[in-house]
Every structure is written in structure tokens, then in C-alpha cells.
Amino acid sequence: MTSRSAARPTSRDVAQLAGVSQSTVSLVLAGKWAGRVSAATAETVQEAAARLGYRPNQAARSLRLGRTRTVLLVLPTLSSPFFGALYTGAARVAAEHGFRIVVYPWPDGSGPADSPFAAPQEAIDGLLASSMAVEALSEFAGTPVVMLDSDPAGAAPTVDFDVADGMRRVARHVLGLGHRYVGHVAAGVDEWTFRSRGRALVETVVAAGGRLTRAATAIDVAAARDAAAGLLDRPERPTVLVCDDDQIAAGAYKAARTLGLEVPADVSITGFDDILLATALEPELTTVRLPAEELGAVGMATLLDLLEGGSPPSRSLPGELVVRGSTAPPP
Template structure:
């Protein structure tokens, strides 16, 4: 064995004075009744001495499985994916699976080149908030989509985004609001389309309901400008419904710039309930999406799929969390 390359099971065998088969049996833990305890100990000590670690590529080839699942996300910047990962990894670990994360920006093309993705030595894919066609290049690999269009090719686990939005509007309507502004993420993701549609439908169903819309990037400065445009209208909204919590932070700033008090002069809502929601002042009324459970359920579904089953579509309800950023509209006489 040259000093430069890692020791193999054959090196361990030589060191321990046994055959490679025996090393594999011992280290694989399946030696009961086949190898004497003394020999087994000798093998383990030899492995230890040489610092042996099995070659994963060889294992994977031999076993035909990697017991590794890929979590595909469009970005690492959104804090939302932390809990999703946590839930998925917890379930996976319980079944002896590992999880690697791969970032697949929305603007990347489909994985059409057969050699484009060297990290693909995986058994399955958990794709969160991804465009449907991102999976195009992975045909043949079992996949479950999270928080994505259920009309796509793979089984999905979703949030009850539409219900959450309805609850939000009902809450605001109950406070007396009728004129709404939508600070909308200009991102082509299923979840945002659903949010927009549910919001429009809920407001339309409200007697006297009016909705204006303004788009922005997922970033506070851009959201601030979008909110400012809405507030500059001749008939400004009394409530700003923002597509996520970070956009709501931008709305806060637009309000303050105009000298408007939140929630006295303007109600603001977020969506997702990430850490930021309670860091803001006032704390943000938002819809809590059970992100960790999304990851956990998604992984459960994927493991079922890998086991040959057919997971059913699953919807996790969002829950309205009323905090300090919403209140009755000021009556202008």
C-alpha cells in the first residue's frame, strides 16, 4: 500500500492476518457465529491501527444504494430551510439514511447533461419550493416535492397556504379592513402563486373589498419600495399583506417613512413565521408554517416511495399567529 492512498479492507486483512472477506464480515457487523470473537477483535484493532475507513464509492456500487437522500432547495439564504432540513434529517437518521443539501437556483436550467451533477450518488430527492421542471433531469430518481405544485410529476407534501391566507384576510376583515395592499414576491414559485390567488379570492368575496398589488424582490429594500407605491395611491390600503416576513419588514419601513404607526395607522402581515417575525417591532402577525414537520413528512413519504409504496398527497395546515402588527383601521372622518 503506497503511503499516499487510503488503506483498503485488503490492507486491514493483511495486517490482521485474515482474508478480506473476514474483514468485511467483522466490520459489517454480521459475523455472529461466523468469526470467533478473538479474530473479530484482531480485525477491529488492525482497522484502528491503519485508520481504515471504507470506500463509500465501492460500497455504493456493491450495495446499489447510498442510503443518502438529497434535499434540493433554491437558496440557502432563506431561514425557512433550516427547520425543513432538521425535520427531514431526523426522520432519515431514524432509518439509517443521511441527507445532503444541494442548492438549485430557480434560474438554473434542467439537469439535462448526464455529467452535470457529480453529487448525484443518491437514492432519492426531496425538492423544496422548486420549480417543477428542475426535476426534469432526474427522471428515474424517486422524488417528493415539498411546498410545490401538486399537479407536478412527483408526490407532494404541501402547506395549506390558501387556508392560511384566508384566515389572515378574515382576521383583518374582522378588524374592519376593506382596502388591502399586496406586497407580492416577484418569484415564480407555486407557493407565491397560491398566496396571490387565495388573497385575491378572499378579498373579492368580501363586501366592499378592494385589492391593489405591487411586486418586489425577496428583500427588504425592494419590498419597502413596493409598499411605498401602494401607500402613495389616492385610496391607500389600510392593511398590507406581504408575501413573507422579510417583505413585511420592508413594509414597516415604508410606513415609518410616511410617519404612519403600525398598527395604529396601518396593519401589516407577514407569512411563514421565521425568526425575524418576533425580532421586528411590533412583532409581526403572520401565518406559521410548520416547516420542520414539512421536512419530516416529506422524508417519510420519500422513504415510503423508496420502499416501493405510493405516498398520498399530504397537506399541513398553516396557523394564523396574531401579534402586534394588526389592529382596527383608523377611521378618517
């Protein structure tokens, strides 16, 4: 017989018995698991809860999940479609759990991020921050934080993309077509994601006996056009331009056409991210598809796990190489 003094079972106890995360327990016991976890997992959680005699304490849950049920999403820009999709995924999961998201743009290189609130600890329960260093968030010290598309070596839980693998896929694709002289139109932004892409490209091309030249640019079509033109307007030019971003690739298209070159007959071009622009270009762009909406959703679920007292691990989401008409064998 269970003693009245025995400790009340918690959602963590249910999670441990069922072999799932606390966020999964919350979804199942709130009846919001359909389409997010399997029926078998839901049944396992329900059986574990019944076995332990667990009943959700809604008052305690509200306290544990925070005071305001508000999360601050810090982004480097609002102009990129990528971050719009990221917000969509995060907002969807937040709404399913009764949270709201406040979006706060903080451009890269602007120094530590100031809070838009007089007292951030009283205004928000947690923080999602994308594409920046955790050190930039010193103003929010003590606030639970999950980093998105950021250096996984940081102290905070991180949900990122395996961008190095994505770039290796691009490099193997163009090398497999026969290209041996690669031009890298690189984002001139000192961020973990672009450093990782550059290293993976260099290592793969060099290992295959190819050679590589590089030009840095802002993530801007006009700037990328000028950078790409510098690589193409020379007696011996690269036969393929590998671009760090789809907007950069659009600039490379402009440079090629300005110089009278056809894509891909004279020069192949690749991008990265697979935003809507990739299929608006003609020919459509070979690129790496990064699931930005999934990044936001998984990031928000990870933050909820953290707010519930869990210790969520960092995660890396795979990208997908999408081969379209912008790549062909070299002339």
C-alpha cells in the same frame, strides 16, 4: 400447515394487515417508533407481523432502500431560515433510518437543475426538492423523488402547505377588523405557492366587498420597502398591507416608518411563514405559521415509503394564523 414454497411475507403484507404505511412498519419493527406512532399502533403492527410470521430481511432491506443510503435535498436558497428548519426535520428522520442528506442549492429560474454528481443514479438513492417544478429535475430522471412545498398537480408525490387556506385566514382576520382597502405586497416569484396565496387573497377580499391593490417585489427587505412605499405614498392608501412573506413584511415596516406612519395605528401589516424575524419586529408581526421542520420530516418519511416500494399519497399540512400586535382596526 404453511408450505415451504409459500411466498415469504413482506413489510407491505404487514402494513396491509395492520392498516398502516410501510414506513410505520419499518419504524415499529426497528424499535424506533417511540414518540412517532402511538403504542396502540405499534402493538397492532407487532401483532400483524407475528400473525404473518414476518421477520425483517436486513440484507434485502438494505438493497431495497438503496445503494448509498444518501438523499439529495435540492433547495432554492440557503439564506432563508425557512429552509434551514426544513433541512433539520428531513435530516432528523433520515438519521433515524441510517440515511444521510446532501444539500444542494438551486436558485429559482436557473433552468434545469444539474446534478452535483457525475452519475446521480449511482450516488443517491432518492431526491427531496423544495419550492420548484418537477420539470426542473430532468437530470435526475429515474431517481425516486418527493416534492416539497411545490405544485401538488405534478406527477411526483408532494408534501406541501395549505397556503391558500392560510391566506384566507389572514384576509378574514383583517376584514373582520374592518379593513376594506387591502394592499397586497406580493412576491414577484412565479411559484405555485405564491400564485395560490394571491388567488386566495383576491377571492376572499372581493367576496367580502372589499378592494385590493397590488405591488410585486423580490423577497428582499430593501426591495419590499420600495414596493410597499409605492402603495402607501398616495392620497388614498390601503389601510392594511398583506405581505406574502415575513421578510417582505419587514420591508413594509420600513416603508411605513419612512413615511411617518405608525404600525398598526395608521396601517396594519401581516406576513407569512412565522420565521424568527416575525417576533424581532416591533410590534410583533401577525403572520401565518408554516411548520417547516414538520414539512422536512414528513417529506423524508414519504420518500422512505417510496424507496420501500410503497405508493405514498400527497399530503398538505395546515398553517396557523398567529395574531400579534401589527394588526388593528383601520384608522
